[in-house]
Amino acid sequence: MKTRLCGRASKLYTIFNTPLPHGTGTLAKKEAIRYHFNTMATLVIKSFPEELHAKLKAMAAAHRRSVTQETIHLIETALTSEEETARVGEPSTSYWATRKLLPEYEALLKSGALTSETDSAIGLSEERDAR
DSSP, rough: OOOOOOOHHHHHHHHHHHHOTOOHHHOOOOOOOHHHHHHOOOOOOSOOOHHHHHHHHHHHHHTTHHHHHHHHHHHHHHHHHHHHHHHHHHOSSSSSHOOOOOOHHHHHHTTTTTOOOSSSSHHHHHHHHHH
């Protein structure tokens, strides 16, 4: 019975069962496996603005990097700073968390008038169905 393989498994099967020319040994197979299975991810950005690309090229040239290296550096920097910001502001210190409420609204919150046992989505759905 013949087993049918797909994707990476079929590539691996092909690599291991393909005879190599005389003089090439397991090193060539290891390199082929490394190429097929350890390649880095690719990012494709469609409709990238020309002026932004020009700025990116200029920044890359100023830092003596390729456009790809500069893009990776900028993404790493942005993600690292985003993680640090998230860690620093553990209890949310955003405007919405610390804003001063109107006295009328604050009184309604304290009285419990705005809390309900049912989900607001259910109430909206019931109201729509009643129309």
